[in-house]
Amino acid sequence: MQHVIQAFEQAQGAPSVIVRAPGRINFIGGHTDYHEGWVLPAAVGNAIHFAFRANGTESDYVVQSLDNGQMIQQRLGDLPVSGPGWAPYVMGLIETIRPLLPELKGFHCYLGGDLPQGAGLSSSAALTCGLAAGLNALAGGQLDRMRLAVLAQKAEQQYAQVQCGIMDQLAVLISQPGEAFLLDCRSLALRHIPARFPGYRIMLIDSGVKHADAASGYNTRRAEGEEGLQRIQSRFPEVKTLRDVTSGMLSVMGAEMPSEIFCRCAYVVAENARVQKAANYLAAGRLAAFGDLMFETHVGLRDLYRATCPELDFLAEMAAMYDGCLGARMIGGGFGGCLLAIVEEEKADAFSQGILQRYAARFGQNGRAIPVELGPGLAVSTHL
Numbered sequence: 001m002q003h004v005i006q007a008f009e010q011a012q013g014a015p016s017v018i019v020r021a022p023g024r025i026n027f028i029g030g031h032t033d034y035h036e037g038w039v040l041p042a043a044v045g046n047a048i049h050f051a052f053r054a055n056g057t058e059s060d061y062v063v064q065s066l067d068n069g070q071m072i073q074q075r076l077g078d079l080p081v082s083g084p085g086w087a088p089y090v091m092g093l094i095e096t097i098r099p100l101l102p103e104l105k106g107f108h109c110y111l112g113g114d115l116p117q118g119a120g121l122s123s124s125a126a127l128t129c130g131l132a133a134g135l136n137a138l139a140g141g142q143l144d145r146m147r148l149a150v151l152a153q154k155a156e157q158q159y160a161q162v163q164c165g166i167m168d169q170l171a172v173l174i175s176q177p178g179e180a181f182l183l184d185c186r187s188l189a190l191r192h193i194p195a196r197f198p199g200y201r202i203m204l205i206d207s208g209v210k211h212a213d214a215a216s217g218y219n220t221r222r223a224e225g226e227e228g229l230q231r232i233q234s235r236f237p238e239v240k241t242l243r244d245v246t247s248g249m250l251s252v253m254g255a256e257m258p259s260e261i262f263c264r265c266a267y268v269v270a271e272n273a274r275v276q277k278a279a280n281y282l283a284a285g286r287l288a289a290f291g292d293l294m295f296e297t298h299v300g301l302r303d304l305y306r307a308t309c310p311e312l313d314f315l316a317e318m319a320a321m322y323d324g325c326l327g328a329r330m331i332g333g334g335f336g337g338c339l340l341a342i343v344e345e346e347k348a349d350a351f352s353q354g355i356l357q358r359y360a361a362r363f364g365q366n367g368r369a370i371p372v373e374l375g376p377g378l379a380v381s382t383h384l
């Protein structure tokens, strides 16, 4: 936090709004949010920090990243750029929120922090939600956190071309320290659950794999699930989304659906059941049963939803064979990225060294281990 504020003060004077936006993990509930299912995410201790101040102009804004040294210098109303990198997220969010903040004028924003990018911790949601909360405060807006989450999701869908669900944004915005929450992605009702793993460490094992087509793979899976939904609805019109599908309906539909579409739907139905069980296990401290469900999720994502990749599958298999690993699964959008693993504290270093060595030997590339702790949700402070 301090280095962002200091850099801002030196160049622009005292900031009037400061925001801390954390990353998130998702214990279980992979690819269920956009099918109105259930998820169990939590904010982590790593975050992006932002400092803002109006710069006296009508519409010139500058967003400066201290992490990558890049600067985005535009005018409110400019059409967001598309393509790779962070600019579509920044400009997309600004143009999405602008109509709701009539008082928003030109501003300076500096940002930086310790949230690794591309590590499955949703640095993109931290970026858009942090900006949304900061601009809302700067312009005296009254947008509540649910609204900010939906705006950030819309910006990502429209300008980063990922048809994402609402989980990441809500996890950034409403997490409580040390807790996960069970989110019903239809009603947005949530239940906070203390996430205590005494004697264990939560780790990310980053495969380092970044497939250029990850966004299109994600969008394809979503579309395949929706195709399955339409087929099921033709027989069961009461079904609104895959979240309403039962295993009985699936067995009736089985023969009538192309097998890969059937598999996508079968995964979602099973995963929704797993998330609810897992939430109860976590609340009851039944950690071994909780971890087993994480392993099962990975297998479902690998064999039925097909959102993993050989590198992640290798890491998941290694983790499943390791004695001190409670549970592990791929997190995030998939087709690369990270494995989330819960490992006995005393064995955690040996676990990550061993798994990374084998990984390098098998794939000829290095992964990295990132220990994570759970932390608070987004915080805003104003000094107007």
Ligand code: GLA
Residues within 6 Å of the ligand: 026, 029, 030, 031, 032, 033, 034, 122, 164, 165, 166, 167, 168, 332, 333, 334
């Ligand atoms: C990404 C998306 C989320 C969710 C996950 C998969 O993180 O942004 O909405 O769909 O993938 O669970």
